[in-house]
Amino acid sequence: MSASNASLSLFRSLLREARKVDNYNFRLYAIRRVKIGFRNNRGMMGNEAEFAFREGVEQLDILRRQVVLGNLYPSARSVMEAA
Amino acid sequence: MMNRMNSILASSASSASTRRAATSAIAATSSFLPSSGLGRLVGLGVLRGQLASSSSAPSASFVSSSSSAAASAVVYDEDNATATVAFGGGNDKRFSIAGTFREGRASYLDTSATTPMDPRVLDKMMPYMIGSYGNPHSRTHSYGWEAETVVESARAQIANLIGASSKEIIFTSGATESNNLSIKGAAHFYGGGAGAGGGGGRRTEHKCVLDSCRSLEMEGYEITYLPVQPSTGMIDMSELERAMRGDTLLVSIMAVNNEIGTRQPIEEVGKLCRSRKVLFHTDAAQMLGKLPIDVNAMNIDLMSLSSHKIYGPKGVGALYVRRRPRVRLEPLFSGGGQERGLRSGTLPHTLCVGFGAACELASREMEYDTAWVTYLSDKLCRGIEERIPMVIRNGHAEMRYPGCVNYSFAYVEGESLLMALKNVAVSSGSACTSASLEPSYVLRALGVDDELAHGSLRFGIGRFTTEEEVDFLLDLLEEHVTRLREMSPLWEMVQEGIDLKSIQWSQDAHHH
Numbered sequence: 001m002s003a004s005n006a007s008l009s010l011f012r013s014l015l016r017e018a019r020k021v022d023n024y025n026f027r028l029y030a031i032r033r034v035k036i037g038f039r040n041n042r043g044m045m046g047n048e049a050e051f052a053f054r055e056g057v058e059q060l061d062i063l064r065r066q067v068v069l070g071n072l073y074p075s076a077r078s079v080m081e082a083a
Numbered sequence: 084m085m086n087r088m089n090s091i092l093a094s095s096a097s098s099a100s101t102r103r104a105a106t107s108a109i110a111a112t113s114s115f116l117p118s119s120g121l122g123r124l125v126g127l128g129v130l131r132g133q134l135a136s137s138s139s140a141p142s143a144s145f146v147s148s149s150s151s152a153a154a155s156a157v158v159y160d161e162d163n164a165t166a167t168v169a170f171g172g173g174n175d176k177r178f179s180i181a182g183t184f185r186e187g188r189a190s191y192l193d194t195s196a197t198t199p200m201d202p203r204v205l206d207k208m209m210p211y212m213i214g215s216y217g218n219p220h221s222r223t224h225s226y227g228w229e230a231e232t233v234v235e236s237a238r239a240q241i242a243n244l245i246g247a248s249s250k251e252i253i254f255t256s257g258a259t260e261s262n263n264l265s266i267k268g269a270a271h272f273y274g275g276g277a278g279a280g281g282g283g284g285r286r287t288e289h290k291c292v293l294d295s296c297r298s299l300e301m302e303g304y305e306i307t308y309l310p311v312q313p314s315t316g317m318i319d320m321s322e323l324e325r326a327m328r329g330d331t332l333l334v335s336i337m338a339v340n341n342e343i344g345t346r347q348p349i350e351e352v353g354k355l356c357r358s359r360k361v362l363f364h365t366d367a368a369q370m371l372g373k374l375p376i377d378v379n380a381m382n383i384d385l386m387s388l389s390s391h392k393i394y395g396p397k398g399v400g401a402l403y404v405r406r407r408p409r410v411r412l413e414p415l416f417s418g419g420g421q422e423r424g425l426r427s428g429t430l431p432h433t434l435c436v437g438f439g440a441a442c443e444l445a446s447r448e449m450e451y452d453t454a455w456v457t458y459l460s461d462k463l464c465r466g467i468e469e470r471i472p473m474v475i476r477n478g479h480a481e482m483r484y485p486g487c488v489n490y491s492f493a494y495v496e497g498e499s500l501l502m503a504l505k506n507v508a509v510s511s512g513s514a515c516t517s518a519s520l521e522p523s524y525v526l527r528a529l530g531v532d533d534e535l536a537h538g539s540l541r542f543g544i545g546r547f548t549t550e551e552e553v554d555f556l557l558d559l560l561e562e563h564v565t566r567l568r569e570m571s572p573l574w575e576m577v578q579e580g581i582d583l584k585s586i587q588w589s590q591d592a593h594h595h
Contacts, residue, residue, distance in 0.1 A: 024549075026199075028549045029547045063202075065209075066202035069202075069205070076187070076188040077187045080552060082187045
């Protein structure tokens with residue numbers, strides 16, 4: 001129960017951070033990758049699930065740092081964002 | 084709206100009759116070539132295809148009906164064998180592209196040239212650009228030890244990706260240096276100096292490989308440049324076997340071509356070289372991290388690797404040098420003897436960490452990346468072929484890396500198409516040769532007509548490419564290729580069914 005709540009919370013945190021990424025290509029990749037990552041790992045149990053969860057937390061930290069960095073040094077707006 | 088012909092995949096065979104791929108192996112046999120005892124490098128060389136002179140067919144005589152949509156009227160005079168084009172309307176704004184561009188930075192579709200650094204890789208590199216700045220070769224303090232530790236773990240990450248051991252990886256400044264080091268290093272070590280044996284490369288090798296071979300030729304080595312199969316760019320195994328002699332030292336083949344994406348059968352080549360006791364070098368810069376590599380299964384002796392092609396930092400690469408059986412090289416740099424004596428100089432541990440992180444990421448993400456890139460590549464290719472007539476894809480149909488797509492657009496001038504595609508970052512021909520106006524040597528080696536080679540574009544799809552970008556590219560391509568063709572009297576003639584090769588231009592008439 002709490003495990004799946006924790007995963008859900010992790011998923012939401014990751015998506016929230018992913019949406020804040022400044023660069024167009026990195027942002028869309030992050031969103032896409034988070035969704036796929038959770039979809040592929042659905043139904044994981046036990047040790048494997050724990051390991052995947054820990055990896056997810058690590059990725060969240062990396063994502064947070066890179067969001068900050070990306071906002072400190074913003075990329076130019078992509079032509080795709082103008083549409 | 085001009086009627087568009089049904090999608091025709093005009094293969095380059097349409098003008099095959101006027102083209103004959105000459106197969107002249109370039110063998111530098113110089114007078115100072117010593118006698119026996121010196122090896123020979125066999126390379127896949129570049130065959131200079133000779134464009135046979137076009138046939139002198141009778142001149143065509145016709146007047147093209149000038150429809151209101153056409154920008155010009157083409158009038159042909161059979162008696163005088165002239166063709167005149169009268170352009171209609173001085174200020175024809177219909178073809179103007181002023182103001183049609185969107186605001187914003189171009190969408191990046193040139194991953195064969197370089198790739199962005201993955202934020203996860205940058206994250207791993209950051210500490211070493213701030214507080215952990217020690218020289219990895221400093222033995223006496225923790226700054227050095229710390230740097231050395233991370234370099235060694237990066238080495239292991241690279242080795243794992245290719246199935247090698249850490250001891251076999253040498254860091255260099257990039258794949259160009261690795262190519263130089265392996266080709267010149269092996270030649271000088273095994274060849275015994277000036278006037279030694281032979282080696283070779285294919286015609287579609289990277290410039291640095293070809294130039295290294297050329298410089299060896301000037302020293303007296305004999306290089307054989309092998310032909311590639313027309314339009315696919317694949318090596319012919321029987322040609323390679325024939326070219327290998329008793330004194331052959333080294334064979335160098337690029338694993339995945341950076342312009343057309345063709346993937347060579349390196350397992351077969353490796354097996355052949357191992358059986359003949361010939362060194363096998365491959366430039367795997369475009370293959371690393373995208374397609375699986377196993378140096379033992381593929382019998383590779385030397386392999387050049389590049390970091391900035393797999394979402395790592397620019398300025399670092401590696402060379403894989405086999406240890407069992409041991410491959411010896413003469414180093415290019417003299418100095419402190421770092422990297423097993425093969426590459427002196429302080430290692431940029433920041434970049435090495437980045438390269439290692441990129442490799443590890445690549446091995447974790449390979450499955451997902453491959454699926455994504457293949458999906459987008461198929462969408463792009465299908466889109467181009469369905470929406471634009473008379474296009475030719477260059478390169479092998481199956482044995483290819485899907486992320487590198489190269490198309491020739493017939494009757495469209497490449498530079499004008501590139502200018503129209505301002506909102507998309509693509510390239511025509513490889514970045515290394517884009518400074519010159521020469522058509523891509525790779526495409527010429529494939530036997531592609533010069534005009535088609537000039538009208539070719541290379542698209543690169545990678546990890547960060549989005550589906551919207553591919554859709555955007557397809558829309559732009561359709562719009563601008565159509566527009567450029569509508570401006571072209573040659574296109575009009577083709578639509579009428581005239582064979583352009585059958586026209587006798589007035590210049591030729593004067594020369595006869």
